[in-house]
Amino acid sequence: MFGFCCKRLQLLLPSFSTSVDSVTRLHCFRKASHFSRSYSSKSLLGSEIDKPKEKDGSFTVSYLVNSCGLSPEVALSLSKKRVHFKSREKPDSVIKLLKHYGFNDTSISQLVKKFPEVLGVKPEKTLLPKLEFFSSIGLSGIDIARALCSNPSILKRNVDRNLRPCYDIIKSILVSDLEVVDFFKNSYQLLTVKSVSNIAQNVSVLRKLKVPESSISYYATCQPFVMSLEKEKFHQNVNKVMSLGFHPSTSTTFMKALFVISTTDSSKWAQKMDFYKKCGWTEDDFLVAFSKNPLFMNMTEKNISSKMDFIVNKMALVQPADxxxxxTVLTYSLENRILPRASVIRVLLMKGLITRGDFSFNSLMTYNKKKFLDKFVVPYQPQVPELLSIFAGKMGLVELGIRV
Incomplete structure (x- = not known):
């Protein structure tokens, strides 16, 4: 027990020497608080010496910039609203402990930026138990850093009452340590035994419906909100998705549809449908689109409007119902994918080098870059040398005298 305490003290007090004899160790341990105030300023994390006369706010900003790698602007903002300390003693101990458990400068900077309060915690009481827990379940230092940087709220959870029971439940339904890491990264406010128990129950429901394991694992770890709903609500959402024609065991879009249904209330659903009707779709068109790729529903109206206007009105390539x-085309980037490809096709049509029967709109948008170039750019460069520049976004149609 004494040896364990000494080891912890070594982590928390940078200048605690391993060369002293056992009597000195005991003396140092009893006088730790006094000793820690006088340890060398040449810590692992920086060489700045505490300046007693320096204003507290200025010192905090200086420390966040020089020891945590934050920009002066971010450091100033955090020092005003979220973190404040008068000396480097405690934050030095926190960062030394993080580094011992595999954090590098980048991950420390990310964690402090998201959760600067970590620099003010008591390392041995608040931080060390969590780090020891994650290490004990087999997570590497890199994994621990990834989890805490993505979800620093973990540091607010009690190990015995919360983290360990949650781990035991989630580990019972997932297989790999990587999946467990992903869960802790994305769980945010769901790290309660109740929420994780709901996930386990709902995973069981999906397995009975023979939903592919890969889909279950992804949504249990990366979109846990959908899986953490109360049993009755979850069943309602599953039944609604099935009523729309999605088959759990065969449809690759079943879980996507469940995600959208779970995050879209009835008023928002009606609002989306009204919007697409204004764009020229019927209710049947809307349901066809949803059956093919439910995630288009998550696009903003502004985003969709700009794409439909360009494709339908400016390029005149398809009708709204098409x-x-x-x-899926509506989920692509207008600037990086839709515009350059549509522009190339428009040029080729205008010059009579291809006809509308020579391509499928869906195919020309879904082709990979090489296939599109080989089919629609390279063969026609002798007649239209500017095609590659148009595809690369270096030249617009207006420069070729084509009005859009």
């Missing part, structure tokens, strides 16, 4: 059969 897009209902290619909803």
């Amino acid at each position: 897009l209902a059969h290619y909803p």
Whole structure:
């Protein structure tokens, strides 16, 4: 027990020497608080010497910049609202402990930026138990850093009452340590025994419906909110998705549809449908699009409007109803994918080098870059040398005298 305490003290007090004899160790341990105030300023984390006359706010900003790698602007903002300390003693001990458990400068900077309060905790009481817990369940230092940087609220949870029971439950339904790490990264406010128990129950429901394991694992770890709903609500959402024609065991979009249904209330659903009707879709068009790719529902109205206007009105490549059969296209970037490809096709059509029967709108948008170039750019460069520049976004249609 004494040896364990000494080891902890070594982590928390940078200048605690391992060369002293046992009597000196005991003396140092009893006088730790006095000793820690006088340890060398040449810590592992920086070489600045405490300046007693320096204003507290200025010192905090200086420390956040020089020892944590934050920008002066971010450091100033955090020092005003979220973190404040008068000396480097405690934050030095915190960062030394983090480094001992595998954090590098980048991950420390990320954690402090998201949760600067970590620098003010009592390392041995608040921080060390969590780090020891994650290490004990087999997570590497890199994994621990990833989990805490992505979800610093973990540091507010009690190990015995919360983290360990949650781990035991989630480990019973997932297989790999990587999946467990992903869960702790994405769980945010769901780290309660109740929420995790709901996940376990709902995973059981999906397995009975023969939903593919890969889909279950992804949503249990990366979108845990959907899986953490109360049993009755979860069953309602599953039944609604199935009523829309999605088959749990065969449809690759079943879980996507469940995600959208779980995060879209009835008023928002009606609002979305009204919007697409204004864009030229019927209710049937809307449901066809949803059946093919439910995630298009998560796009903002502004984003969708700009894409439909460009494709339908400016490029005149398809009618609004046609897009209902290619909803995935609406999830692509207008600037990086839709615009350059549509521009190339528009040029080729205008010059009579291809006809509308030579391509499928869906295909020309879903082709990988090489296939699109090989099919629609390279063969026609002798007649239109500017095609590659148009595809690369270096030249617009207006420069070729084509009005859009």
